[in-house]
Amino acid sequence: NAGVTQTPKFRVLKTGQSMTLLCAQDMNHEYMYWYRQDPGMGLRLIHYSVGEGTTAKGEVPDGYNVSRLKKQNFLLGLESAAPSQTSVYFCASSYSMPGQGTYEQYFGPGTRLTVT
Amino acid sequence: EDQVTQSPEALRLQEGESSSLNCSYTVSGLRGLFWYRQDPGKGPEFLFTLYSAGEEKEKERLKATLTKKESFLHITAPKPEDSATYLCAVQAYNFNKFYFGSGTKLNVKP
Secondary structure (H helix, E strand, O other), rough: OOEEEEOOOOOOOOOOOOOEEEEEEOOOOEEEEEEEEOOEEEEEEEEEEOOOOOOOEEEOOOEEEEEEOOOOEEEEEOOOOOOOOEEEEEEEOEEEEOEEEEEOOOEEEOEEEEOO | EEEEEEOOOOEEEEEOOOEEEEEEEOOOOOOEEEEEEOOOOOOOOEEEEEEOOOOOEEEOOEEEEEOEEEEEEEOOOOHHOEEEEEEEEEEEEEEEEEEOOEEEEEEEOO
């Protein structure tokens, strides 16, 4: 099993450009998440999904959009990149059981994005 | 407001020198507390889940404990390969969200 994979690993964008980050998981997990990690601020949740076709906002959703058309994939889009979106982006997934919530998250290797 | 605070921010130990990392949390109904290890340039790697006060989990040189307000990650006789950033996260009953602390960067010198 590959676990959680992310594409691309690195990207440099100019202000105003757009891009899509792809996350894929092969563990049949229901839940998927997108985080950003900045020095001294820990991981902050951008958007998450509790199942195919569903998405919800996290702590810092502005400037990002997401889609979950297939259970195994979760896409993060930046429509008009800004320097403030320079960060390392992590995707994660977890399984859940009805009435018992979710369990530990499994993370991808990250995408390092620089916006100039 | 749900919040997670980790201390210290950084910790330097000599090989074999045991210590503890702290994670204090404020959450409206704890569903679970999670510990992760993160190596430079990589994603967090899951270590432990704790669900209720008094619970303990162990893995090699690491032991995690949980009270109603904080969790400790005890490192016994650490080795240089234990050097990493250790992250704590909590999940509240109300939401399908995880709140992460900013981590403790551990450096173990030989």
